[in-house]
Amino acid sequence: MPDRRVVVTGVGTINASTAGGRDALAGALALNRSAIGPVRGFDAAAFTSRLAAEVDDAILASLIDRDAARRLSRICRLALGACVLAVRDGNTGGTDHQSFDRVGVPGFNFIQDPIEYSIRTHHSNVDTYERLVIDDLKQAATVVAWTVYHIANRDEMMPRKAPRPVP
Numbered sequence: 001m002p003d004r005r006v007v008v009t010g011v012g013t014i015n016a017s018t019a020g021g022r023d024a025l026a027g028a029l030a031l032n033r034s035a036i037g038p039v040r041g042f043d044a045a046a047f048t049s050r051l052a053a054e055v056d057d058a059i060l061a062s063l064i065d066r067d068a069a070r071r072l073s074r075i076c077r078l079a080l081g082a083c084v085l086a087v088r089d090g091n092t093g094g095t096d097h098q099s100f101d102r103v104g105v106p107g108f109n110f111i112q113d114p115i116e117y118s119i120r121t122h123h124s125n126v127d128t129y130e131r132l133v134i135d136d137l138k139q140a141a142t143v144v145a146w147t148v149y150h151i152a153n154r155d156e157m158m159p160r161k162a163p164r165p166v167p
Helices: 024-030 058-065 065-071 074-089 099-100 134-152
Strands: none
Touching: 024 099, 058 065, 058 134
């Protein structure tokens, strides 16, 4: 197998309302409909609430090859689906992946829960090591490593957009 390089930096969302890039999410939110409904994914009889916002399996089925989906856990199907959407959505605006996307190299942008992302300390001199959430870092490292491994071992190259001319 020839050496391949994978640059990870894109946006895709899979949630109970929709699957897609930022336009799909904005469209779903504009409909002003609740994504909350009866739990279908497991028996919720023992719980006080039997309502949840679940990602429909049909959404995942539309994103992932059926043979691959049979071999993957639900969390892996969700992660892979988000990666597929990130490749499709590519030009999201304002993230590090744009410079790669501009020259036709697929870019990925992994977004995690914004626990302290938009507060005053973010990317400042008081954004220090002791503020790290170790479990979040472990989860993010696992998702990125899994994604990189599977992209690097694909039989075919990742889809690419045509490079844009540099102004």
